[in-house]
Amino acid sequence: MTPISKPEQCARDQNRPPALAVRNLSVTYGDTIAMAGADIDVPAGSLMAVVGPSGCGKSSLLAAISGLSGQIPGAQVRGEILLNGQALTSQDRGCQAGIGMVFQQPNPFPLSIFENIAFPLREHGLRRVEALRMRVHDALRQVGLWQEVCDRLDQSALQLSGGQQQRLCFARALALQPAVLLLDEPCSALDPVATEHIEQLIHTLKGRYTLLMVTHNLAQARRLGDGVTVCWLDQACGCVVETGTRSIFEAPAHPVSQRYFSGAVG
Ligand SMILES: Nc1ncnc2c1ncn2[C@@H]1O[C@H](COP(=O)(O)OP(=O)(O)O)[C@@H](O)[C@H]1O
Ligand SMILES: [Mg+2]
Numbered sequence: 001m002t003p004i005s006k007p008e009q010c011a012r013d014q015n016r017p018p019a020l021a022v023r024n025l026s027v028t029y030g031d032t033i034a035m036a037g038a039d040i041d042v043p044a045g046s047l048m049a050v051v052g053p054s055g056c057g058k059s060s061l062l063a064a065i066s067g068l069s070g071q072i073p074g075a076q077v078r079g080e081i082l083l084n085g086q087a088l089t090s091q092d093r094g095c096q097a098g099i100g101m102v103f104q105q106p107n108p109f110p111l112s113i114f115e116n117i118a119f120p121l122r123e124h125g126l127r128r129v130e131a132l133r134m135r136v137h138d139a140l141r142q143v144g145l146w147q148e149v150c151d152r153l154d155q156s157a158l159q160l161s162g163g164q165q166q167r168l169c170f171a172r173a174l175a176l177q178p179a180v181l182l183l184d185e186p187c188s189a190l191d192p193v194a195t196e197h198i199e200q201l202i203h204t205l206k207g208r209y210t211l212l213m214v215t216h217n218l219a220q221a222r223r224l225g226d227g228v229t230v231c232w233l234d235q236a237c238g239c240v241v242e243t244g245t246r247s248i249f250e251a252p253a254h255p256v257s258q259r260y261f262s263g264a265v266g
Contacts, residue, residue: 016044017082017084018041018042018043018082019042019044019045019083019179019210020040020041020081020082020083020180020210021040021041021081021082021085022038022039022041022061022065022079022080022081022082023039023079023080023081023082024037024038024079024080025037025038025039025065025077025078025079025080025081026038026076026077026079027057027060027063027064027069027075027077027238028076029060029072029074029075030074032236033236033237034057034060035057035061035064035231035238035240036057036234036237036238036239037239037240038057038061038079038239038240039243040212040229040240040243041243042180042210042211042212042227043210043226043227044084045207045208045210046206046210046211046226046227047206047211047212047227048211048212048225048226048227048229049213049214049215049220049221049224049225049228049229050062050212050214050215050228050229050231051215051216051218051221051228051260052231052232052238052260052266053232053233053266055233056232056233056238056239057231057239058184058214058231059214060075060238061231061238062101062182062184062212062214063075064077064081065081065099065182065212066099066101066182067099068101083098083099083179083180084179098177098179098180099178099179099181099182100174100176100178100180100182101173101181101182101183101184102166102169102170102173102181102182102183102184102186103169103184104184104186104188105189106165106166106189107169108157108158108165108168108169108172110156110157110158111157112153112154112155112157113140113149113152113153113154113155113156113157113168114136114153114154116157116168116171116172117135117136117140117171117172117175118132118135118136120172120176121135121136121175121176136175137150138175139171139172139175140168140171142170142171142174143167143168143170143171143201144167144197144200144201145164145167145168145171149164161194162189162190162191162194163190163191163193163194163195163197163198166186166187166189166190166194166198167197167201170198170201174209178209180209180210180211180212181205181209181210181211181212182211182212182213183202183211183212183213183214184214185214185215185216186198186202187199187215187217187220188215188216188217199220199224203224206224213225218260218261221249222246222249225246225249226245226246227244227245227246227248228243228244228246228249229243230243230248230252230256230257230260232260241254241256241257242257
């Protein structure tokens with residue numbers, strides 16, 4: 001097979017649709033417009049950091065993409081979400097469609113460490129004991145938890161530290177091999193050491209997974225983001241003011257992002 005030259009590969013990548021695309025996406029709760037008309041592209045294997053003040057619709061955006069807003073009373077989602085160019089219907093959203101999610105507060109199931117990962121895998125049809133065992137072990141290795149828990153897989157996950165619980169939540173999401181992983185402030189409930197572990201983990205996931213990560217921490221967004229999306233409140237409506245590659249950190253075009261990155265507001 002003839003190897004593909006670098007310029008040829010670049011041309012192919014440019015022609016590829018983004019792994020995740022959000023088109024004119026709005027989320028409302030009754031009269032509250034949490035997010036109005038968001039357009040975001042996340043190229044395959046990259047991490048898009050989503051920043052902005054509290055209440056500007058970041059979590060609502062992630063809930064809409066993951067399909068969780070279908071379970072929130074009064075939530076209405078309009079617009080399109082495309083995975084590799086294919087529009088999702090509201091029925092496809094969630095883990096079945098290859099979208100995983102990790103939340104701010106670690107939320108392991110009140111089950112053993114092993115079952116936290118095995119249970120969702122079984123729900124998705126993986127029944128063979130040996131295959132299940134390998135997927136669980138592999139997921140724990142991916143998040144750097146294997147050495148710490150390999151001799152106590154039957155213990156309750158609730159006995160782990162907060163940082164370990166959060167890595168277990170990453171393992172649970174990754175075991176389902178999502179095309180896109182959504183992270184909603186995954187470090188903000190953790191101490192600095194646990195935060196560093198999670199940042200290192202996220203770093204290892206880049207390239208292999210497509211990630212959309214909400215963070216309040218601009219330094220973290222700069223450390224991890226290949227791109228950045230700046231959200232803001234405009235007359236009490238959440239919106240995206242600017243989105244694109246990490247060059248926005250150095251040269252923001254929108255006055256809101258200029259003031260936000262300079263520390264003048266936010
Ligand atoms: N379940 C809900 N019901 C009603 N309003 C909500 C709900 N969730 C969020 N909101 C409102 O939507 C807006 C955006 O919230 P959110 O998406 O949580 O913002 P962020 O994550 O940026 O802090 C806020 O005004 C919030 O009060
Ligand atoms: Mg939020």
